[in-house]
Amino acid sequence: MMKLSKLLLYFTAVLAILIVLFPIYILFLIAFTPVKYTIDSVYPILYPAGFTLANLVTAVESFGLEGPTIRSIETATLVGLIAIGIGLPAAYGLNRLPRNTSGILTAMLFLANMLPAIVVAIPISAEFISFHLYGSVVGLALAQELVVLPLTIFILQGALSSIPRDLEYQARIDGAGLLKTIYTVLAPLAKAGIVAAFLLSWMISWDEFTFAVILNPANPTLPIVIYINLFRGNILASSAFALILTIPVIILTAALQKYLKGEYLTAGMGG
Amino acid sequence: MNKLELIQLSKTYGQKIVIKELSLKVQSGEFFVILGPSGEGKSTLLKMIAGIERPSKGNIIIDGKDVTDLPPDKRNIAMVFQSFALYPNMSVRQNIEFPLKMRHLSKQAIEAKVKEALLLFNIEDIADSSVAKISGGQKQRVALARATVREPSLFLLDEPLSNLDARARFVARGELKRIQQTLGQTFIYVTHDQKEAASLATRVAVLHKGVFEQIGTFYELVERPKTRWIGEFVGEFPMSFIPGSMMGLDDSVEIGFHPHWVSEGVPGINCEVESVEAVGNDLYLFCSTDRGVKVIIKAANRRQIGEKTSFRLDKYLTFKNENRIDSNN
C-alpha cells in the first residue's frame, strides 16, 4: 500500500518534470539539429538526429541579435535596481504602518496588477510620449515596475519584518538617519530577500511582453523579436532567440533557489 | 543643572494610557533607576526619552534643550537594549565603531577611541570575533562599549542585565557601577529587579499606573513607602498589613510593616508558622495570625512549619485608603 502510493508519487513527479522540460527540449532540438530533420521536414523528428551550430550562426548573423539582447539586459537590470531602490523604503514604510492600513495599501498595490496590462499600457504610452519616455529603456522599465514593484515590496516586507525592531532603534540612536538606517543596517540583514526580489524582478522584466510591444515597438526587446520572427515564419531565428532568452532564466532560477526561502514570501502575510 | 527634565509627559496607545502626565528632573551624574513591574511602561518611557516613541503630550528636555521633536540621531544619547541589539552582521570592533562612523570622526580618532573602549571593558581579545559567537556577558560588554565610546550626554539602559545568568549578572552589576563612576555620566536605568535598584541607584523612581508613585533612595522606599502598593512592591519581601484594630486603632486604617521591623518570639501578636524561607543566614516566617491575617516576619529563632509563635512590632506605618498617613517615623 505504502509502496504503491510512493510509486505513484514518483511517477507524477517525473511526469510533471517531463511536461515542464519538453518545450525546452524541443527548443534545444530545433536550435542544434540540422534544419532538414526539423523545420524543413514534413515529419519533424523528436530525437537529435545530428548536431550543428550553423543554425545559431545564421540566426545571429542575419538577424540583429545584439540590439535586442543588450536592450533586454539593460531593461531587466534597470527594473531590478529600481524595484529594490524604491521597494526597500516602501516596504519599510508599509511595515511601520498599523497592520490594517498596511494590509489595505499592499492589496491596493496589487490592484494595478489585476487590470489587464494592455489596459494600463495604452494610457501610459500616451503619457510617455509627452514625457519623451516613449520608446526608451527607462520608460519601459518604469512601466514594468507596475507589475514588478508590488511583488518586490511584498517580498521585502517579509524580509524586513524578520529583523528585530531594536536593531533599527539602535542604529537611529547610534546616529544613523532614517535612510542610512535602511540602507546600511537593515539592507545587509535583509540581503537574501533583496537578492530574491532583484532576481525575480529581473526575470519578470526579461520576458515581459505587453508593455514592451506597446511602448517600445521600434526598439524591441528579445520577446518582441521572437514574436516578430515567429510571425514572419522565421522559426529558426525564433528558436535561437528563445534559447538566448531561456539560458539566463535557467541560471537565475538556480541562483534563486538559494535565496527564495518560503519565509520571505509568507512573513509579510503573517496576521 | 538638570541633565534631563520631563514635563507632563503622556503616552497613550489608542484608549490605553501607558504614561500619564509624568514629570521628572534628573541631575547630572545621577544613577537614576526606574523601577516597576513589567508592563508598567518603563520601556515606553525610555523610548520616548530616546526619541523612538513620540509622546502623546508633554516635553522632554535634555541639557536644557527641548528635544521633544528631535529624532533619536539628533539627541546625543546612548541606549543599551535588553536584547543588546548588536548588529549581527558586524564584528565586535565594527559594532563599537558604528556610532563613531555615523558621526564622521577621522580614522585615527575612531581607532583610538575603539581601542580605549575595548580596554575599558576588557574585550580586546574578542575584538575581531563575530558578535554571533560571543557569550551573553560579552555581548553585554560590547553593547556598553558601543554606548560609551562616543561620549553621549545621557545613557539610557533598558534592563541590560536581565538576559544574563545569575553569576554574570552579579559581575556586570558591579562593573556597571564602576563604569558609571569612572565616566561620571548620567544613567537612566530601567529595571524590574529590586536588587539592581538597591545596589546601583542614587535615586529610584517607582513607576505605577503611568506615574512615579514615589521617588527617593532605595532606603527611603523601603523605610518610608508613600503608599500601600509601594510597601508591597519594594523590598526583599512585601510589607505585611494588619487591620488597625489589632494595634488598638480602628479598622479604617491598616498597619504595615516589613519583616525586619518585628521582634519574633516575644509576647504580642500570636501566629502560626505556615512556611519558612531562608535568605542567606536569615530565616523568614510566613505566618497566619489568630485572626487569619497572613504576615511575613523575620525569625529570631529556628522555627518549624506548624509551630506557634508570637511577635511584637518595633516599628510600623499607618495606611488609610492605600496611602500612608503617619508622618512621624
Ligand SMILES: Nc1ncnc2c1ncn2[C@@H]1O[C@H](COP(=O)(O)OP(=O)(O)O)[C@@H](O)[C@H]1O
Ligand atoms: N506599540 C504599542 N502599541 C500598543 N500598546 C503598546 C505598544 N507598546 C507598548 N504597549 C503597551 O504599553 C504597556 C507598557 O509596555 P512597556 O513599556 O513595554 O512596559 P515595561 O517595559 O514596563 O514592561 C504594555 O501594556 C504594552 O502592552
Ligand SMILES: [Mg+2]
Ligand atoms: Mg520593558
